[in-house]
Amino acid sequence: MTNIVIFGKGGIGKSTIASNLSTVYALQGRKVLHVGCDPKHDSTLGLVEGGLIETFMEKYSRVFGVRDHVELKPEDLLVKGRLGIDCIEAGGPEPGVGCAGRGISLMLEALQDLRILDNGGYDIQVFDVLGDVVCGGFAAPLRKGFAEKIVIVASEELMALYAANNIAKSVKTYSSNGVYLAGVVANLKDGQVERGRLERFAALLNTRILEFVPRDPAVREAEFARDKTVVERAPGSPFTKSVESLAAKILAVRREDCPVPTPMDDRRFYGAW
Numbered sequence: 263m264t265n266i267v268i269f270g271k272g273g274i275g276k277s278t279i280a281s282n283l284s285t286v287y288a289l290q291g292r293k294v295l296h297v298g299c300d301p302k303h304d305s306t307l308g309l310v311e312g313g314l315i316e317t318f319m320e321k322y323s324r325v326f327g328v329r330d331h332v333e334l335k336p337e338d339l340l341v342k343g344r345l346g347i348d349c350i351e352a353g354g355p356e357p358g359v360g361c362a363g364r365g366i367s368l369m370l371e372a373l374q375d376l377r378i379l380d381n382g383g384y385d386i387q388v389f390d391v392l393g394d395v396v397c398g399g400f401a402a403p404l405r406k407g408f409a410e411k412i413v414i415v416a417s418e419e420l421m422a423l424y425a426a427n428n429i430a431k432s433v434k435t436y437s438s439n440g441v442y443l444a445g446v447v448a449n450l451k452d453g454q455v456e457r458g459r460l461e462r463f464a465a466l467l468n469t470r471i472l473e474f475v476p477r478d479p480a481v482r483e484a485e486f487a488r489d490k491t492v493v494e495r496a497p498g499s500p501f502t503k504s505v506e507s508l509a510a511k512i513l514a515v516r517r518e519d520c521p522v523p524t525p526m527d528d529r530r531f532y533g534a535w
């Protein structure tokens with residue numbers, strides 16, 4: 263079983279890459295669990311017939327709102343997506359109200375109680391976790407020992423690299439939980455950008471660039487159509503080829519190849535360029 267947790271700055275392409283990775287693995291015949299850890303609950307949009315699914319937090323308040331104790335079964339929480347991908351979205355409070363991290367923590371506890379994440383159930387578990395790590399709730403998959411291979415999505419932009427450096431700090435903090443940094447995905451904004459700077463950044467973190475993913479209009483088209491992922495709609499497109507390559511590289515990375523990351527303090531980060 264491989265557990266993959268995708269982190270990165272807001273809007274960097276985590277959900278796009280995560281949902282297409284799940285699709286690649288499912289098309290290869292693997293049994294996939296896709297977990298959206300974001301109140302926006304849009305990670306599974308392209309994976310499920312009919313789009314938005316009822317979130318864990320919606321189910322939680324519907325079921326627990328009326329009863330003190332209920333026996334939940336895995337099939338109560340999981341939604342069967344296309345290609346046999348099992349999907350769940352944490353959901354969370356309305357913007358500006360409550361704590362989004364709480365929803366993620368409750369969902370992870372429920373997945374654990376029902377032994378959904380135990381070895382044997384799935385070949386691949388993909389977690390799509392929101393934003394950079396700004397509060398403990400968002401680091402819950404790291405803290406609670408659910409996470410294994412961390413993949414950070416960044417771009418060539420400074421703030422994306424700043425977030426990546428911060429995420430590497432969390433990976434370092436929780437490395438004793440078995441978490442390791444598999445590498446950085448460079449989801450490029452500009453195809454002409456000088457790649458050496460990204461390679462140098464990865465080296466400073468003691469990690470690697472797993473893949474350079476190009477900007478591709480096929481991504482936008484799939485997002486508006488919402489019926490399929492890019493990998494299914496546009497086989498052979500530059501984006502699809504790079505996600506297929508990324509999927510293979512993530513599986514190939516071994517724990518022994520992934521030393522504890524060496525994130526920079528802010529002064530060093532800003533002085534590094």
Ligand SMILES: Nc1ncnc2c1ncn2[C@@H]1O[C@H](COP(=O)(O)OP(=O)(O)OP(=O)(O)O)[C@@H](O)[C@H]1O
Pocket residue numbers: 270271272273274275276277278279300302392393449450475476477478479481482485501
């Ligand atoms: N390689 C790409 N080529 C073209 N468009 C892309 C690419 N990657 C991402 N996008 C677009 O960028 C936008 C943000 O992507 P996405 O929602 O996957 O980011 P995210 O990191 O999950 O965001 P959030 O932090 O808000 O959850 C989307 O409109 C998506 O279609």
Ligand SMILES: [Mg+2]
Pocket residue numbers: 276277278300304305390392
């Ligand atoms: Mg997202």
